[in-house]
Amino acid sequence: MNAEKFHIEAAEALTVWYNSHKRDLPWRLDRDPYRILVSEAMLQQTQVERVKSFYARWMERFPTLTSLASASEDDVLACWQGLGYYSRARSLRKAARLVRDAGLTTLPPDWEFLRSLPGLGPYTVGAVCSIAFDLPVPAIDGNVRRVFSRLLDMPDDPAKAKGTALIAAHAAAILKLGSPHILTQAFMELGATVCTPGATCRCPQCPVSRLCAAKAAGTQGQRPAGPRKNVVERRNGAALLISLPQGCAVRKRPIGGLWSGFCEIPWLRGEEKESAFSCLSRLAAELRLSCPCTDLKLEETLKFTRWQVRLHLWSCRMPQPPAGCDELSTDKLIGLPMPAGLKRLVQKALEKSGEKQLELFSPVR
DNA sequence: GATGCGTGGTC
DNA sequence: TGACCAAGCAT
Numbered sequence: 001m002n003a004e005k006f007h008i009e010a011a012e013a014l015t016v017w018y019n020s021h022k023r024d025l026p027w028r029l030d031r032d033p034y035r036i037l038v039s040e041a042m043l044q045q046t047q048v049e050r051v052k053s054f055y056a057r058w059m060e061r062f063p064t065l066t067s068l069a070s071a072s073e074d075d076v077l078a079c080w081q082g083l084g085y086y087s088r089a090r091s092l093r094k095a096a097r098l099v100r101d102a103g104l105t106t107l108p109p110d111w112e113f114l115r116s117l118p119g120l121g122p123y124t125v126g127a128v129c130s131i132a133f134d135l136p137v138p139a140i141d142g143n144v145r146r147v148f149s150r151l152l153d154m155p156d157d158p159a160k161a162k163g164t165a166l167i168a169a170h171a172a173a174i175l176k177l178g179s180p181h182i183l184t185q186a187f188m189e190l191g192a193t194v195c196t197p198g199a200t201c202r203c204p205q206c207p208v209s210r211l212c213a214a215k216a217a218g219t220q221g222q223r224p225a226g227p228r229k230n231v232v233e234r235r236n237g238a239a240l241l242i243s244l245p246q247g248c249a250v251r252k253r254p255i256g257g258l259w260s261g262f263c264e265i266p267w268l269r270g271e272e273k274e275s276a277f278s279c280l281s282r283l284a285a286e287l288r289l290s291c292p293c294t295d296l297k298l299e300e301t302l303k304f305t306r307w308q309v310r311l312h313l314w315s316c317r318m319p320q321p322p323a324g325c326d327e328l329s330t331d332k333l334i335g336l337p338m339p340a341g342l343k344r345l346v347q348k349a350l351e352k353s354g355e356k357q358l359e360l361f362s363p364v365r
Numbered sequence: 366g367a368t369g370c371g372t373g374g375t376c
Numbered sequence: 377t378g379a380c381c382a383a384g385c386a387t
Contacts, residue, residue, distance in 0.1 A: 043383040050373065050382085084371030087386080121385045141383045161366085188383055197381065200376095232379075258370070303372065340372065 001211070007170070010151070010208055011177035017207035018186035023193070026055050031181060033107040033132035034065040037095075040127045041088050041119060048192070054083050066105055069096040074337070077261075082340050086260065091119025109133040130175065130184040138171035139184050140164055143191025149224035150195060153213035157226040237302070237309040238279035239267035239342070240293070241349050243317045247329040250336070258304075263336045265346060266325065269309050276312035287322040298348045302341040313345055 001009075022028070025048065027039030038058060042051045061079050062068040068076070073093060080089035095117040099107060107114065107128065114125045126139030138144075148167040149158040156163055175183050194202045199221040203209050214220040242249035242265075251266060253259050268283040270276065280293060293314040302309040321327050328336070333346060 040383065045370090045382055045384060046372075047374070047382045082372075084373090085384085087370070088384090091385080119385070123384060127383075139383085142381090143383060192383075234378095260370090305370065306368085 003170075003173070006211060007173045007177055010211055011174045011183060013207040013211075014174075014186040014190065015178050015182055018182055018189055021193070022185065022189055026052060026059075028185075031132050033109075033128055034068075035059065036132040037107060037120075037124070037128055038062075038092065040124045041092050042083065044088060044124075045085060046083065050083070054080070064105075065096050065107065066100060068093055069100040077337050081337055084340075086262075088119055091117075094118045095120065107132070109135065111135075111137060127184065130180040132181070134179060134181045136172055136175035136180045138168045138175060139188075140167055140171065141188060141191075143188045143195075144171065146197065146224050147187055147191045147195045150201075150214040150220050151208065151212050153217055153219055154223065155225055158224045159226065232305075233272075233307040235272065235307060235309050236270040236274060236276040236279055237268060237311040238270075238276050238283050239265055239311050239313050239345060240280075240283060240287070240289075241265055241296070241313060241315040241346070242322065242325070243315065244321060244327045245319065247327050248333065249318070249321045249325040250328045250333070251325045259339050261337075263338050264342050266322070267311060267342065269307075276310070280312070280314055287324070289316065289318070289322060291316045291318055296349055296352065298345060298352065300341050300345040300348070302339070311341070311345060313349060315349070 025039075027035055029035075039051070039055060042055055042058075058079050061075070062071055071093065073090065076089050076093045077086060080086060083089075098117055102113075109129065109132075111125060111129055114120050114128060115122075120128070123139050123141050126137045127141075129135040129137035130139055145158040145164070145167060148154070148170060149163070152166070152170070154163060154166070158164065158167060171184075171187065190206070190208075194206050196202070201220055203212070203215055203220060206212070206215075209215050212220070214223050240249075249266065250263050253262050253264055255261050266283060266287055268279045268286070270279040283289075284293065293316045296313045296315050298313040300311050300313075302311055330350065334343070334350070338346070
């Protein structure tokens with residue numbers, strides 16, 4: 001089949017299929033560009049089911065771009081808390097302020113301007129342009145890469161620049177043959193519900209299976225081709241719940257890097273094959289601790305892209321906060337912007353102290 | 366182009 | 377249950 005016929009048949013089949021098979025999602029109630037942008041930012045590397053409740057809460061709190069522009073960063077982060085990749089929230093707020101400072105009250109249909117905003121990369125700009133403004137700008141995400149790597153039976157990694165350019169060319173050609181806002185979402189919807197990863201794809205339900213080169217060759221389970229994923233390194237770690245006269249010790253993470261600007265209880269990631277107890281010793285030395293520590297027998301796994309940490313929790317009592325830490329009352333502790341894994345650990349400790357009446361936070365005599 | 370950035374779900 | 381996945385972006 002020649003390319004032109006491929007594009008025409010794909011546009012027709014996907015339009016029909018999307019109109020009858022699209023899911024009802026909260027960000028599909030209208031095509032307001034701000035609402036589309038928020039959904040796209042939240043959906044970056046995040047599953048639809050997880051985004052739903054965050055999206056609803058966000059829209060209630062920051063219903064318009066101007067309301068977001070006038071919000072404080074703390075309020076924005078609090079609303080994003082638990083969703084991960086927090087630079088997305090900071091960027092979204094900055095972008096809203098830049099739009100406002102440009103004298104606008106809403107996002108303009110201007111690729112160059114949108115691309116200049118923080119947090120809006122090639123994919124997100126494509127999504128806003130095509131979905132909100134109905135412009136034929138392709139939005140290439142993981143779903144679309146997978147769909148096209150199969151349609152074209154691409155033998156090389158579609159995430160590489162060459163593969164992405166090829167996919168963008170085909171996607172743009174198809175968008176021009178129909179409604180870009182329908183077709184962009186159709187590519188993604190197909191990837192999310194039918195053309196799913198590995199051997200789980202549902203080819204019998206696919207509206208474009210007869211156009212699919214991988215289906216014809218039987219290679220759909222091996223697409224997209226790509227490099228082996230990195231192994232996640234597993235390590236131990238130690239965390240400390242330090243009881244102070246009026247609460248417990250927390251510290252603020254530096255700006256930039258992991259959990260930028262968030263609060264945390266003191267903790268330390270172990271070296272390769274280091275025991276949790278050895279981590280505790282190093283942590284105690286770092287904090288210049290001179291008191292005995294009690295093993296609370298509580299653990300939590302912190303998961304990251306390249307490593308995960310089995311974090312063991314100890315407690316101790318001190319008359320004043322150690323170096324680098326501040327004192328905070330325990331009732332304020334739970335409301336603090338704190339990474340999800342650490343917060344789970346703290347909550348476990350609070351529950352345990354309640355059950356066993358450990359007087360974990362009673363004043364030092 | 367490679368790496369850092371969170372979190373929770375799936376099989 | 378461990379490996380992989382989920383609508384990327386900035387540096």
